[in-house]
Amino acid sequence: MVDETIEDAKAGLRRQAHAARAALSPVERAEAADRVAEHFFAGNVLQPGQVVAAYWRIRDELDCQPILLRLMEGNQTVVLPVVLGPDQPLEMRIWEQGTALYEAGFGTLAPSELAPLAEPDVVLMPLLGFDSQGTRLGYGGGYYDRTLAQMTKSPTLIGLAFAAQELDAIPREDHDVPLDAVITEAGLRHFGASA
Template sequence: MPDPKIEEAKAALRLKARSSRAAILNSTRPDAAKAVADHFFKAVALRPADIVAGYWRIKDEMDCQPILVRLMDTFQPVCLPVVLGDEQPLELRLWEQGAPLYEAGFGTLAPSELAPQVEPDVILMPLLGFDKRGTRLGYGGGYYDRTLERLSRRPRLVGLAFAAQELDDIPREAHDVPLDIIVTEHGARHFEPAPA
């Protein structure tokens, strides 16, 4: 059961984080996304068979398309999330080379419903904010939390963000799975696993 005080604190942080992210100049966003891609490939070692779950940017999120293009160009397996409905986990569909993408709600694109469902080894995560401990502030819908719960193994979690999205401290509840790495236009930071 979520703690009402923590949820209230997170709601206030979401307002602040949305405002900070929206204030980032549109003219700087493409260069930031390219820098994030460069830092990602330097910081995250991938085996040829590792499946990477990306996302299709919504509104002013960090664009991971430069990462997706490079992954697809090197035939690294990629999957994209599909929202099936409220209170449900995301469905992660393999995006096969040359396969078209379709509108999947919320302004996102995804492979067709006939695409194989997979479990990724790495998940690229959009976010509103992050802190120095690797706590991710999401949108509050719990989609990634529910998805991680149903996976048979824990993938590496890589948050993609603008440096301006860093917050001093985000309260963490038991269901909040911390990031392993955060990648911004300034570089990548690895986080220590949370104590058990």
Template sequence: MIDTDPYFAERKALLRQEALVQRDKVARSARADAAQQSARHFFDGVALEPDDIVAAYWPIRDEIDCKPLLTRLMDSGQPVCLPVVVGEDDPLELRLWEPGQPLYPSGFGTLAPAETAPLVEPDVVVIPLLGFDRLGTRLGYGKGYYDRTLAAMRKSPLLVGYAYAAQELEFIPREEHDLPLNILVCESGLRRFGA
């Protein structure tokens, strides 16, 4: 559902505050288990071809930890790339993380492959979320990095939201450029959206 509300930005800002509160309520003691369970659900429910490139992320703030997912992807030989912010209004660079190569600080508390790593277009994009709703609408931090990145891609990757179950919101308004998730993965399972 596309939103035409003139107060759209204000509504989204309030939803971001609500989502941060919801995410903060996830018990610290439960987070490591949630990360492991989410990685299991991803591998149980997301079909990957051996050469499919998976874009994941290095977690920041209180995002669900996707390092267990990254470890399993790398250990299985699946090609993985990580995002790098190169400019405030630019799409993310998606750099291939080649086996045995170190990661480096890349701003915002994240780690990424070196500047010399190959740039790739992934087949699957695992997106950290502030919130999501039952329609697969995703809520991010509001900077538009993933929106710009997805719009600039030549292919249409599978979009997989990665979050805690507690981050589900009742309804998130969607603008025309907001691509919905295909799949949501959280500690309680996997949910598919759309046709």
């Protein structure tokens, strides 16, 4: 059952977060992406051999290409999410160095449908907003919620965002899995037991 009060509150927060993100200049976005990559690698959040799920930026999301390129150069296994359908979990396809990416809907790119699949140990998540409790505000499609619910492991969830996307409080529903950490241009912040 959908709680309309929570959905209305989240819709308002989505508008607020969209506006904050859209207000950033291209220079601010590029500088933030580089700083987020620096904080990511300085934060020692990865172990050798771990599979990392990243994403290909759409619209004005924080660009994680600086992270992706360094992961690929370091021979870390990287998977990119692919939307298969409106009510399905994401498919995590391995992006191997030197292989092409293809349009995968929503303005994003992904490995071909022939690419091998893998479950990630670390998931770098795009978001619209986050709060001090590690609650992530997504676009409302539930893709990551469905994906995490069907996985056999519990990956470390790291939100990538601009500092301007922090909100005072986001209502959390039972299906909302909190972030373990968020990285903005201001630094790396852990939530929960690891805070």
